[in-house]
Amino acid sequence: MLKNFFQKYQLTSSDILIIACSWGPDSMYLLSEIIKILPNEHLIVAHFNHCLRWPESEGDEEFLRDFCKENHIIFTSTKKNITSIAQTTKKWIEETARIERYDFLEQTRIKYEARYILTAHHLDDSIETLMFHLIRGSKIHGLTGVPEQNWHILRPLLNVSKTEILKKLEKESVPYRLDSTNADDTYLRNHLRLNIINEFERINPEYRKNMISFMRYMTELVDFINKQVEVFLRWESSFSVEDFQILSPFLQREVIRYIYERANNGTIGLSERGIAEIIRFIGNKGNYTKKELGKLHLEKRNGRIYFDSHLS
Numbered sequence: 001m002l003k004n005f006f007q008k009y010q011l012t013s014s015d016i017l018i019i020a021c022s023w024g025p026d027s028m029y030l031l032s033e034i035i036k037i038l039p040n041e042h043l044i045v046a047h048f049n050h051c052l053r054w055p056e057s058e059g060d061e062e063f064l065r066d067f068c069k070e071n072h073i074i075f076t077s078t079k080k081n082i083t084s085i086a087q088t089t090k091k092w093i094e095e096t097a098r099i100e101r102y103d104f105l106e107q108t109r110i111k112y113e114a115r116y117i118l119t120a121h122h123l124d125d126s127i128e129t130l131m132f133h134l135i136r137g138s139k140i141h142g143l144t145g146v147p148e149q150n151w152h153i154l155r156p157l158l159n160v161s162k163t164e165i166l167k168k169l170e171k172e173s174v175p176y177r178l179d180s181t182n183a184d185d186t187y188l189r190n191h192l193r194l195n196i197i198n199e200f201e202r203i204n205p206e207y208r209k210n211m212i213s214f215m216r217y218m219t220e221l222v223d224f225i226n227k228q229v230e231v232f233l234r235w236e237s238s239f240s241v242e243d244f245q246i247l248s249p250f251l252q253r254e255v256i257r258y259i260y261e262r263a264n265n266g267t268i269g270l271s272e273r274g275i276a277e278i279i280r281f282i283g284n285k286g287n288y289t290k291k292e293l294g295k296l297h298l299e300k301r302n303g304r305i306y307f308d309s310h311l312s
Contacts, residue, residue, distance in 0.1 A: 002033050005156040009116070009149075013038055016114040020105055021045045023060040026120040028067075028176040029165045030157060034118070040073045046108045046117075047077040048101045052093075053179070060177055067175065074112075078104050094189065095268075102153075109152055121146045122157040122165060124193070127211050131192050139257070141222050141267065145215040161208060229258045238306040241282055252279055259307050263296035270294070 011017070019034060021027040034043065045068050049061050061077055068075035086096040105117045126145035133142030148155050157165075169176060185191040200207040232247065232255060233239055244252060256275045261267050274293050281291040281298065282305055291298045299306045 002156055016042050016112055018109050018114045018117040019043055019045050020119045021047055023064045023177040025165055025169055025176045026122055028174055029169055030120040032174045044074045044112050046105055048104050049079040050082045050097050051079055063177055117153045119155050120157055121155045122160050124162040126158055128189055128192055144219045144222055225254055229255050237308055238304045241303050260296045264294045
């Protein structure tokens with residue numbers, strides 16, 4: 001399965017890859033499969049210690065360090081007190097952990113001049129992400145599941161279920177550790193997995209196949225919408241107010257979503273209220289006015305809207 005994925009992205013034995021690895025079954029499965037294909041000396045295992053389960057977290061890191069040593073794989077790690085950072089930034093723990101973890105992974109990629117970062121997100125993770133976004137009020141762009149590629153990040157396991165992973169690990173006697181917090185349903189994702197998504201299988205044991213089809217459909221729909229927006233923008237950093245106002249209300253919102261997403265590297269912080277404010281700004285009669293939303297900066301001059309994440 002990984003061989004086909006590597007061929008798709010033209011990965012070769014000369015490429016240096018960062019493997020985002022915890023110690024759990026998912027990442028240990030990914031690592032065990034990759035070392036069957038690529039030379040160990042071109043792999044860098046990157047471990048992020050969230051310091052959420054002391055002293056269990058220390059044991060996890062030591063377990064992974066020992067595994068890499070035995071298999072002659074470069075190991076690098078860092079520690080961050082996620083609880084403290086979340087309190088300071090007033091963000092959810094899960095969101096804080098994701099931001100800090102991906103920052104560490106990107107810095108590691110740059111340090112080792114690696115081509116890609118590989119993560120162990122699998123099919124069940126993708127379904128959880130879809131449900132998570134749906135509950136939080138996401139639009140269709142959040143209903144495509146976990147993307148296979150984000151810039152330098154690749155996710156080879158998105159068509160593999162958790163059940164398949166556990167069976168393969170047992171068959172090949174691959175060691176791993178379990179996270180004691182996975183049973184704590186006070187975390188939203190755990191609650192979704194333990195108390196809600198489990199019910200899907202009771203209703204329809206084949207629900208994963210249906211979810212795959214749905215996410216593929218949504219991905220195609222998102223691609224289509226993005227192309228319509230790009231046709232309107234014509235790859236420029238400005239657009240005519242007059243042209244914008246003759247778009248359908250749906251496509252107007254999608255234009256705002258599109259330029260916000262590129263300025264902010266995502267749609268976190270973009271609400272219906274924020275979109276409505278920008279649309280009103282565009283339609284107002286004032287000239288030489290400015291509007292900001294996150295890192296998205298807009299300026300109205302002579303009947304055009306100029307957008308740039310670095311406008312003064």
